[in-house]
């Protein structure tokens with residue numbers, strides 16, 4: 001990726017707001033996405049990711065705030081914004097009855113390609129996206145990964161200045177996900193600014209140069225993945241218990257030892273807690289063992305993005321689902 | 325992948341609204357190719373109506389099946405076109421639920437183009453269904469006394485009716501959340517309105533209050549004009565009356581459609 005100097009950003013948003021009735025789905029978000037970068041919006045279900053992207057792609061009118069995309073004002077000149085962007089929504093937006101090739105030709109014709117050029121463009125994209133063999137099959141019969149690739153291809157008929165990808169790999173198997181990641185990197189390499197949303201910390205970590213963490217319609221943190229990790233604290237002790245029933249007891253003990261409440265991951269009986277130094281972590285572990293609580297695994301290190309995320313959003317116990 | 329196609333920036337000149345509409349029309353034609361079942365739906369209902377009414381009720385209603393067919397056929401054309409227009413509303417609703425409309429809306433195209441495309445599809449459907457019904461009528465003994473010019477004029481009126489009513493169902497398609505709801509809602513309104521017309525039965529035979537309703541029903545006006553055009557007895561007044569409702573619907577509902585489309589909800 002080239003180091004483009006931070007001149008005017010590809011996307012600049014100030015105080016964007018979108019309300020649905022009483023609910024502020026997006027509640028005053030500022031965003032500066034530099035040109036040519038991959039920028040990730042990370043957040044749990046219902047955080048407002050889709051709403052934010054739909055506003056930036058001119059599909060929703062903001063209730064407050066302002067934004068420019070590649071210099072075009074969102075509300076004053078939406079048609080210019082549409083000419084500069086492409087959107088791959090959270091759910092495939094394809095005509096299921098048509099074949100893969102016909103879907104691409106349809107869009108190419110809408111962009112103004114001649115019949116012949118539209119066909120050529122469709123063929124080239126199908127080849128690039130590993131879909132040549134399925135070109136004449138109806139999209140109905142595509143697998144999730146194929147749909148996703150076709151959906152992204154459909155956004156690249158005309159190379160956009162900014163590409164919005166709403167959860168590009170949700171529901172894909174690891175191989176299909178790797179494929180999509182490779183495509184995204186290649187696209188960014190060719191100079192396209194990419195704003196993607198994801199619920200996967202790994203995805204944001206892998207792809208994006210900068211990450212904004214969003215929850216309840218607000219941006220709660222932003223930075224490179226390293227900055228985010230530093231913001232939460234450098235040293236983390238992670239302990240997995242052999243006996244999950246003693247999780248509470250262990251959490252109390254660690255809290256007493258290290259002066260911070262551990263975050264917990266109930267599925268694999270893991271506790272994660274900030275530790276000032278290796279010596280402190282060591283002492284805490286010793287205390288656990290002395291109390292007869294056997295760790296089956298432990299590690300000390302920089303926090304994973306997952307841990308950062310839980311620390312910022314209030315832990316996995318504070319999920320959003322219940323309030324929806 | 326050394327030189328991926330997506331990296332190539334080719335940006336053709338933006339096409340005009342008409343070209344956009346034609347592209348959407350092409351899509352409608354492709355749908356016929358891939359989903360031929362929709363043609364079956366489209367044509368079977370009117371064929372069944374024609375056969376059923378002609379042979380089961382015809383004798384009782386008009387004295388002979390032949391006389392009844394002569395009375396009924398223009399009306400079934402009107403009914404078919406109005407019923408068929410519902411399918412566009414369903415198609416629109418499907419596109420919205422599948423997210424396809426979002427993609428169209430995020431393109432820099434003429435905002436009415438997707439609707440124009442649906443209407444192109446409608447026109448094709450109306451011509452196909454109308455042609456088949458007329459064909460069956462001719463086989464069964466229907467005779468349009470006004471000949472070919474009368475038939476052509478009748479089909480133009482038919483398309484005008486389909487165009488006007490098409491907007492009703494586009495609006496329904498934009499307002500309702502699921503395609504099946506579009507269907508059930510539209511038909512539960514359409515059935516009484518279409519049946520309480522002079523399509524199947526002469527209004528003179530009805531109770532007074534119903535006769536008054538049937539005579540005031542614009543669908544009756546359309547049917548009367550269709551009969552007139554096909555038999556060569558139509559007056560200008562009848563044709564104007566027949567066009568009133570479709571014209572009013574199109575004029576009122578076109579801006580409503582646009583407003584709903586841009587509503588951004």
Ligand SMILES: Nc1ncnc2c1ncn2[C@@H]1O[C@H](COP(=O)(O)OP(=O)(O)OP(=O)(O)O)[C@@H](O)[C@H]1O
Nearest residue numbers: 020025043044045046047048049050051052324589
């Ligand atoms: N059209 C709408 N009408 C009413 N409420 C809506 C609408 N769209 C979204 N919401 C609400 O706004 C909030 C944010 O939704 P949004 O779809 O933006 O979240 P998200 O971060 O994309 O979630 P997910 O990860 O599940 O896709 C949710 O509480 C949702 O229920």
Ligand SMILES: [Mg+2]
Nearest residue numbers: 049050051090
């Ligand atoms: Mg979403």
